[in-house]
Amino acid sequence: MKYRKLTKEQFENLHEEFAKFLATQSINVDEWKKMKIENSSMVEEEMNIFSDIVWEDVLNKTKYLEHFSKSTLNLFECKEEEINRIVLKVNSGIDLLTKEGYEWLLKNYNKEEVDFFSATKMYKLERNLEIFDLIEKGSTISNGQLYNFFEKIIT
Numbered sequence: 001m002k003y004r005k006l007t008k009e010q011f012e013n014l015h016e017e018f019a020k021f022l023a024t025q026s027i028n029v030d031e032w033k034k035m036k037i038e039n040s041s042m043v044e045e046e047m048n049i050f051s052d053i054v055w056e057d058v059l060n061k062t063k064y065l066e067h068f069s070k071s072t073l074n075l076f077e078c079k080e081e082e083i084n085r086i087v088l089k090v091n092s093g094i095d096l097l098t099k100e101g102y103e104w105l106l107k108n109y110n111k112e113e114v115d116f117f118s119a120t121k122m123y124k125l126e127r128n129l130e131i132f133d134l135i136e137k138g139s140t141i142s143n144g145q146l147y148n149f150f151e152k153i154i155t
Contacts, residue, residue, distance in 0.1 A: 001048045003055040003132050011047070014054065021050050059128035064144035067134070070095050073105065075147040076139065078131050086150050087117040109153065116154050 011018060022032055025046065036043050065076040073096055077084040088105065092113040095101040108114065123130050135141070 002052045002129075004051065004136075005048055006051045006054060010054075017054075018050055021053070022046065055132065056128060058141070059131050062131050062141050064142045064147050065131065065134055065139040066142045066146060067137070067139040068096050068102075070097055072096070073146075074139070075150060076134065077144065077147050077151075078127070080127065082120050082122050083130065084120045084151075085118065086147060086154065088150065089115045089117070091115065109150070116150070118151075118154055 062078055067074040071090045073088040075086040090096060090105060090113055094104050096105060
């Protein structure tokens with residue numbers, strides 16, 4: 001398995017897509033029910049293959065990620081060959097994980113208490129594996145609005 005198996009909730013949300021996937025594997029509803037009883041390893045394998053397909057599709061479409069911590073905001077632009085990163089570090093008691101802290105940052109990003117860093121690096125591994133690793137570490141896929149906002153400020 002390249003990534004990780006989807007959660008039960010994710011499978012439930014993708015039940016129609018999973019049914020279509022099984023159909024492409026020539027597995028109908030009755031065969032699937034029988035397989036779940038008689039061949040749990042085959043069931044696991046089909047779920048793993050489907051999970052990798054879903055993750056690959058999602059990661060291929062991912063252009064931006066965000067990762068918030070109490071005092072730091074990491075913004076990523078995921079290009080084909082490289083990943084760009086903008087880091088905002090708040091050097092005060094502001095908690096970026098709260099609505100108030102987030103709003104404070106948007107209004108006060110140019111204050112002395114906020115440091116900016118930016119960098120670009122080539123992917124060491126396959127692009128999607130590195131993006132997946134960032135997601136597993138707490139980053140979320142975003143529309144890039146914050147990244148683009150702060151990129152204009154620092155360039």
